[in-house]
Amino acid sequence: MDEFEFIASYLAPLAGPGGLGLKDDAALFKPEVGKDLVITKDTMVEGVHFPHGHYGKRTAEKLLRVNLSDLAAKGAMPIGYLLSIVWPHSVDQNVFKDFASGLASIQKAYRFKLLGGDTTSTRGPMVVTATLIGEVPEGKMVKRSGAQLGDEVWVSGTIGDAHLGVRQVLGKPIDPKPKSANVKKFEDAYFRPEPRLTFGQALRDYANSCVDVSDGLIADAGHVAQASNKKLEIDLSNVPLSKAVQEWAGQDVDRLKALVTAGDDYELVFTAASENATNILAEADKVNLQITKIGTVSKGSSIHVSDKNGKIIEFEHTGHKHF
C-alpha cells in the first residue's frame, strides 16, 4: 500500500465536503457569517508525547483529543481538521486501519470532519500533527489573557490521573500502590483525555480566562497569570485528586508537586467573577463534571502556590518543556 492508496482507502472516507475527497492541493472552507474561527495545532512525537510503538488507534484518538481540548479551553466547537502523519518506515501496514478507526471514532463523537493534510514517512520516530478549526460566535473566544482582579480560579475534573497513567504505561513503579487503583482508569486518563467541549462552550458566558492543562497545572495556570498580567494564588490542598491518586500522594509534598507539574490532564483551568459561581456550577452539573475552586486572582503577574496553612511552596520547575 502506498501513500495514495492509504489516503484513498482510509482517509478519504473520513473527509467532509470541504475536503474535496482529499484529491486536491488544499481544502475549501466556507466560514459562516457572524462566527470567529479558532485554530489550534498540536504535534505529537513518538517517545515524547506517546510511547514507542503506539502507532494505532490510541495515538490517533489522543492527537484529536488534545487538539479538541485546546478548542474547549477557548469555548469553541470543532468543525474540521487537517492531519499530517509521518509514518516510521518499519510500521506494519495493519496499523493504518487501526489509526483511521481512531480518527473515525473521535470525529463521530465530536461531530467534525477531515479536510486535508499530508502523509509521508521517516526513518525516525512517528510524528503526527493536527490543525483543528473551531468556531465561536463573533467576539466570544475565551482568552488566556482575560483574568480579572478578584476572579476565582477553578479547575475541572481531577489532576494527576494521567501522571500515574504514563508511569503505568512506561513500566515505572507506582509506589505506594493505591488501594483503589484501577489500572485501566489511569491509562485512559493518559490515552483518552476527555475534551471539555460542552462545558467550555458554556464558559463563554461566565469565564474571563481559560486554558487547558497540557504542560502541567502550575505551568498552565502560570500562562494565564502572565498573559493576564495578574497573580494567580493557588491552594495546593484544594487541587482535586481522584481517590486513587490521593492514596498514592498522601501528604507527600514531592508527590503532590509531581502531580501538578506533570501535565497531560487536559482539564480546564479558568477564572471567573464570584457572582458567576452558581451558574458555572449549574453548567458543570449539566454535563456531570466536577469542578473545584482552587484559588483567586490578585495583583501581580505570576503564580503563587501555598499549602493549607498559607505557606508558599517553591517549584524548581512548573511543568513540561519540550527542549
Place this chain on the structure above:
Amino acid sequence: MDEFEFIASYLAPLAGPGGLGLKDDAALFKPEVGKDLVITKDTMVEGVHFPHGHYGKRTAEKLLRVNLSDLAAKGAMPIGYLLSIVWPHSVDQNVFKDFASGLASIQKAYRFKLLGGDTTSTRGPMVVTATLIGEVPEGKMVKRSGAQLGDEVWVSGTIGDAHLGVRQVLGKPIDPKPKSANVKKFEDAYFRPEPRLTFGQALRDYANSCVDVSDGLIADAGHVAQASNKKLEIDLSNVPLSKAVQEWAGQDVDRLKALVTAGDDYELVFTAASENATNILAEADKVNLQITKIGTVSKGSSIHVSDKNGKIIEFEHTGHKHF
C-alpha cells in the same frame, strides 16, 4: 534556551494580531465576508524532503514556499499560517535565529503572518509542518477536478531544474555536465521555488483546473486527469526545459522521463479553454513568467505522454510517493 524562550524571542515577533502574541492555546481568525478560505498543510522531513542537517533559513523558506505554491494552484492569496517544528535534540541553538529569519523573509515577501503552532523536539530527524490559510472570492477556488474536454494543458516556468539541484546538493553526479550550468541556479530551484501566487490569482478567471508540481509533472497532471475524469495527453517534446537542463538531457528518453517524474518543481500545471489563451499569455507576461502549452484534454481518465512523433511513452512510475 527552552521552548518558551524560543517562541518568545524568535516566533512571537512574526505573529499577526490573530496570533495573540503566541501566548494562547489557539489562534483567533476573523474571516472576511464574501471570501472562501483555502487551507493547505505540508510536512517536510529531514532526509526525505530536505537534506540532513539543513535546519536553518533554507528549510524555513522552503516549507513556506511549498505551502504557498499549493495556495497559488488554487488561486488563493495567503493570510496566515500555523507552524509546527520538531527540532532534533542535537541542533545548535544558533540555528533558531537563522530559521526564524527564513520565516520572516517569506512572510514579508508574500505579506502574511504567523498565527500559532507548536514546537517540540525529537531524537530522530527534524520534522516541520505548516498549515497555510489563504482566501479567494466566494466560489472562485480553482480545483483539480475542473478540466474540460478540449481544454489546453499548460505549464509555467521550466521543469527539471530542481531535479539537477537536488543531485547537486546530495553530491550525485550530473553527467553529462551542461555547458551553461549555473550551480547556484539549480540549487535555488530546489531550495527556493517561486510560488506563482500572482499568476495563480489571475488564473481564477481563465483556468478550469490547476495543480502545482510537487510529486512530478506526470504524476500531478495525472491527479488532474483522475479528479476531472478526463484524459490529459501530453507531448513530452513540448515540456519546457531551461537551457542547462536541455544540455544535460539531450534526446535521452530516460533523462527526460527523470525530469518529468522527479517533482519539486512547484510550477503550475493548468487546463483552460483555447479561447482564453491570449488572456492567459498576457497575464503571464505581466509577471514575466514563461508559460508553455504541453497538451490537450480529451475523453478518458488518465494521462498519456507521447514523443513528438506521437509514440506513447510508458512510465514505470510517474512521480514521487512517500511510502
